[in-house]
Amino acid sequence: MKKSLLLYLFLLAILMNVFTYMFYSREVKFGEERYEKTTKKLRDSISLVTTQLTEADYFSxxxxxxxxxxxxxxxxxxxxxxxxxxxxxxxxxxxxxxxxxxxxxxxxxxxxxxxxxxxxxxxxxxxxxxxxxxxxxxxxxxxxxxxxxxxxxxxxxxxxxxxxxxx
Structure with a gap:
């Protein structure tokens, strides 16, 4: 009984580690993707504002x-x-x-x-x-x-x- 309890606890610990590893690795990947999308959106916005400013200052x-x-x-x-x-x-x-x-x-x-x-x-x-x-x-x-x-x-x-x- 003691061996089977230790075996169950060992399997439970392995499953917890696997789930924790998967959660954190996907969280990092999700964060990186979100950062890339935000950076791209900000660069596009800066480019748009720069173009609009150039157009507005044409007669200057x-x-x-x-x-x-x-x-x-x-x-x-x-x-x-x-x-x-x-x-x-x-x-x-x-x-x-x-x-x-x-x-x-x-x-x-x-x-x-x-x-x-x-x-x-x-x-x-x-x-x-x-x-x-x-x-x-x-x-x-x-x-x-x-x-x-x-x-x-x-x-x-x-x-x-x-x-x-x-x-």
Whole structure:
């Protein structure tokens, strides 16, 4: 009786070890497969976002080499203007005009109901064009501006077209 009990316990221990081994080996394999699927999905997502960002930045001074070359007047005796420094300067100059009591004059809109229009967001498209988003808190719009860098390095703006969205 004692021998058969030890034999049963021995077989039970072997079965427990086999089942434990199978469980943990499959758990590791399952974890690796899940990791590979997640990694592939994340790489695809990163690739998609990178493509979308590239498409969104197509019209941007930072990615337009022809527009960047426009500011390289050093061959004709002019000054070289770095576009990396120009973009923040142009944006800052345009945003500084928001402090006017009648609103930013380059929105192309007058005050409505005593609320002034101010520019919220600016994107420098190339060496000549800017697109900007503006609002007065209730009404939103967009404006297409021309900008010029003068010889004295001052910046001049000109409203080309302004669009006001309906409420």
């Amino acid at each position: 001074l930072a990615h337009n080499e022809n527009a960047q070359n426009y500011f390289d007047n050093s061959a004709t005796g002019g000054k070289f203007i770095a576009y990396e420094k120009l973009i923040p300067v142009v944006t800052e100059k345009l945003m500084d005009l928001n402090s006017s009591p009648t609103g930013n004059p380059y929105t192309g809109q007058d005050m409505i109901d005593g609320k002034k229009f101010i520019i919220n967001k600016v994107k420098v498209l190339n060496h000549r064009w800017i697109i900007a988003d503006y609002s007065n808190g209730e009404i939103w719009g967009e404006v297409l501006l021309k900008y010029f860098v003068n010889d004295d390095e001052s910046i001049a703006f000109e409203v080309n077209q302004s669009l006001l969205y309906q409420k």
